[in-house]
Every structure is written in structure tokens, then in C-alpha cells.
């Protein structure tokens with residue numbers, strides 16, 4: 001994966017802004033994801049985000065279950081234990097493939113939304129279990145929202161569409177924020193292909209901003225070489241790893257395609273060996289268009305040569321179509 005892009009240049013001269021926006025678009029279109037540094041969220045807070053995440057997952061299971069996710073997809077809030085959700089149900093979705101074989105994800109997660117969301121509530125463990133946790137997470141969500149809008153505006157510039165239309169489409173912060181823990185596991189347990197850390201998938205929203213620790217194992221499909229998954233280098237956990245989701249693919253009428261990604265063996269561990277794959281933590285912020293917004297492609301992308309590929313659907317209906325496939329398959 002190429003160098004991290006310097007996001008602070010978005011606040012530089014008009015030339016710097018145009019240059020970094022174009023580089024962002026180019027990297028996403030070729031590599032499938034981009035790494036961003038100087039994004040405005042202080043390093044110290046990213047380190048604390050990992051600390052808080054570790055604290056949550058270190059709680060006993062009965063405490064984590066005090067903030068449990070319901071067994072079904074919605075409301076998509078709260079703690080999902082290992083095995084509750086499996087992403088293989090949507091693996092072929094973006095490529096129009098039928099549902100493939102079921103693969104278990106060996107991960108546990110917690111999903112949050114905006115603190116001001118009036119449709120669904122976040123699930124928190126009691127404050128005394130992890131003092132300061134809720135405040136920290138709510139603040140971090142808000143910080144991600146600010147960065148999200150800057151990135152979306154930059155992408156709009158690079159695509160030649162209205163920045164304000166793009167921002168308006170996302171101004172309600174109806175996003176999702178997910179902490180993930182992949183427990184340590186013998187490599188041999190993943191060897192027969194019935195289980196993995198996180199099965200191949202695309203994200204549903206507009207853009208995803210991801211933080212990963214230094215363990216490694218995240219792979220993204222190269223957009224110029226489909227079928228080839230490249231490891232995302234993991235030495236700097238304060239970098240944001242950015243990728244495009246399906247909603248953006250629809251809005252741009254496939255000018256921009258959502259990149260498939262997955263989490264598997266880190267580069268240091270031999271496939272099927274007796275080694276134990278170390279535990280891994282990551283945090284994903286899924287930026288989504290407002291629930292009531294239409295995902296119909298922007299006019300600019302519908303031309304005689306590029307006819308419209310998509311029916312009209314609201315962001316919320318589309319989200320629910322996708323998320324329904326994630327839960328309840330383990331039985």
C-alpha cells in the first residue's frame with residue numbers, strides 16, 4: 001500500500017487542496033483504499049480509543065451482555081458475541097454473485113450510532129464498569145463526523161460535483177461506529193475455510209474510516225486487478241484507512257466502486273500452522289447518507305454512455321436490505 005496522504009493539505013492553498021483531493025480519488029480508484037495522516041484527530045485520542053476498546057472487550061461476558069445487540073439486525077446497536085454476526089452472507093453482494101457458502105467470523109463487536117440519533121438508542125454498560133467510556137466514545141464519534149465531512153467535500157471536488165450537495169446528503173450524522181475484537185486463535189482453526197476473522201465484504205455506507213492496531217491481516221481487493229487482495233500495512237495505528245462503500249458506488253453510478261475487503265491471517269503467521277494468531281483490535285466509522293436521502297446517482301454520472309444502473313431507493317431502505325443478511329445465520 002502506498003504512502004499515507006496528508007489530509008491537512010485540504011486546508012492548505014487551493015492548489016494543495018485540489019492536488020490532495022485528486023490523489024485521494026486516484027488512490028481509492030486504483031488501490032481500493034487510502035491511508036490518511038494528519039487528519040485532525042490527535043494521535044493521543046486514537047491511542048486512547050484503542051485503550052477504551054480493549055477495556056470494553058476485557059469485561060466479563062456477562063457485563064458485555066448488559067449492552068447486548070438484539071439477535072436480529074435492527075436496531076443495530078450494542079454488543080455482538082463471537083458467532084452472532086457473520087459477514088459471509090453478503091460476500092458476493094456487490095459483485096452480483098449469489099450467496100456463497102457460510103463462513104463463521106471469529107470476532108466480537110459493538111455498534112454505536114450518534115448520541116443524538118432520535119430513531120435508535122445506543123447500548124452502554126453501566127458507567128462504573130468503565131468510567132469515562134461513554135463520554136469518550138461520544139466525543140470520538142463527533143470528531144469522526146467532522147473528518148468525514150471534510151473527506152466527502154474533498155471527494156466531491158475531485159469528482160466535479162457540488163460539495164454542498166454532498167455534505168447536505170450526510171449532514172444528520174446517521175452513521176455507525178463499531179469497535180471490533182478478534183480473539184487470539186490457533187491458525188489451524190482457520191485452515192479449512194469454514195471460519196475466518198472477517199469474511200470478504202463491501203461496506204454499505206458512503207465512506208468507511210478505519211483504525212487498526214499493528215497486528216495486520218486486513219486485505220483489500222485491488223481495483224485494477226480484481227481478485228487480488230493486498231495487505232494493508234499496519235505499522236501506524238493513528239492513520240485512518242479510508243474505503244468507499246456501496247452507497248457511494250450507487251451515487252456515482254459505478255464511477256467509483258466499493259472495494260471488497262476482509263481480515264485474515266496477519267503476514268507473520270503461516271496459513272494453517274500451529275502458531276496462535278494474536279488478538280487484534282480495530283475501530284470502524286461507517287459514514288452513511290441521511291436515512292431519508294435518495295441513493296439515486298448524481299446527474300453528472302448518468303450519460304448516454306453511462307446509463308443509470310440503479311433504481312431509486314432511500315439510504316435507510318438500502319441499509320436495511322443489506323444488514324438483514326448479516327444476522328441470524330449461525331443456527
Ligand SMILES: O=C(O)CCC(=O)C(=O)O
Pocket residue numbers: 178180198203210212218261262263281282283284
Ligand atoms: O477489522 C478490520 O480491519 C475491518 C473491519 C471491517 O471491514 C468492517 O467492520 O466492516
Ligand SMILES: [Fe+2]
Pocket residue numbers: 201202203208261
Ligand atoms: Fe468493512
